[in-house]
Amino acid sequence: EPEVTQTPSHQVTQMGQEVILRCVPISNHLYFYWYRQILGQKVEFLVSFYNNEISEKSEIFDDQFSVERPDGSNFTLKIRSTKLEDSAMYFCASSGRSYNEQFFGPGTRLTVL
Amino acid sequence: SQKIEQNSEALNIQEGKTATLTCNYTNYSPAYLQWYRQDPGRGPVFLLLIRENEKEKRKERLKVTFDTTLKQSLFHITASQPADSATYLCALPHAAAGNKLTFGGGTRVLVKP
Numbered sequence A: 001e002p003e004v005t006q007t008p009s010h011q012v013t014q015m016g017q018e019v020i021l022r023c024v025p026i027s028n029h030l031y032f033y034w035y036r037q038i039l040g041q042k043v044e045f046l047v048s049f050y051n052n053e054i055s056e057k058s059e060i061f062d063d064q065f066s067v068e069r070p071d072g073s074n075f076t077l078k079i080r081s082t083k084l085e086d087s088a089m090y091f092c093a094s095s096g097r098s099y100n101e102q103f104f105g106p107g108t109r110l111t112v113l
Numbered sequence B: 001s002q003k004i005e006q007n008s009e010a011l012n013i014q015e016g017k018t019a020t021l022t023c024n025y026t027n028y029s030p031a032y033l034q035w036y037r038q039d040p041g042r043g044p045v046f047l048l049l050i051r052e053n054e055k056e057k058r059k060e061r062l063k064v065t066f067d068t069t070l071k072q073s074l075f076h077i078t079a080s081q082p083a084d085s086a087t088y089l090c091a092l093p094h095a096a097a098g099n100k101l102t103f104g105g106g107t108r109v110l111v112k113p
Helices: none
Strands: A005-007 A010-013 A019-024 A031-037 A043-050 A053-057 A065-068 A075-079 A088-095 A108-112 B003-006 B011-014 B019-026 B032-038 B045-051 B056-059 B062-067 B072-077 B086-093 B101-103 B107-112
Touching: A005 A088, A010 A019, A019 A031, A019 A088, A019 A108, A043 A065, A043 A075, A043 B101, A075 A088, B003 B086, B011 B019, B019 B032, B019 B086, B019 B107, B032 B062, B032 B072, B045 B056, B045 B062, B072 B086
Parallel strands: A010 A108, B011 B107
Antiparallel strands: A005 A019, A019 A075, A031 A043, A031 A088, A043 A053, A065 A075, A088 A108, B003 B019, B019 B072, B032 B045, B032 B086, B056 B062, B062 B072, B086 B101, B086 B107
């Protein structure tokens, strides 16, 4: 069964460093998302991406964040200058159609020291 | 603003019994509602999607109801098994952006043998 994959599974970085989180969505899906979950808290939407552009973003997704689909398979989230409060699980998701179920990856645990 | 409430207390249930979880929402009339399962340290796994014109949906031992008048969804696990132990998340689309999901805090279910 097709699944969303994410790398790395765990990333440790120093405050102020740039990180890139990588995702490979399900191959025939057209809609891509990033969510995050701070330990013990709710899953929070960050950004959605369709047709090579951002379709929606949350207040969390400020100028320090960017997303890219550099080729036909990868979808990346970049945090330019990490802060302590960026420590969280970051989930990539994809869906085949609008207003439909989203399939989540296993997540990348980001730890900012 | 849109608010989603799930019972934050863990639900302890005996194997073989039916677990019933509640998701209440306010300040919105969603076109659909989704339920996900999340295991510790893992990404949400899609279970069921129910649309506003559907009263009930089933998948194997799972059943979801959607009452748009009460602004409530009920999620049932029948003939529960220890493997059903997990946190169950309710998710609704954002009012203005239907692919942006807002998640509830989840209800943890523990099925005892």
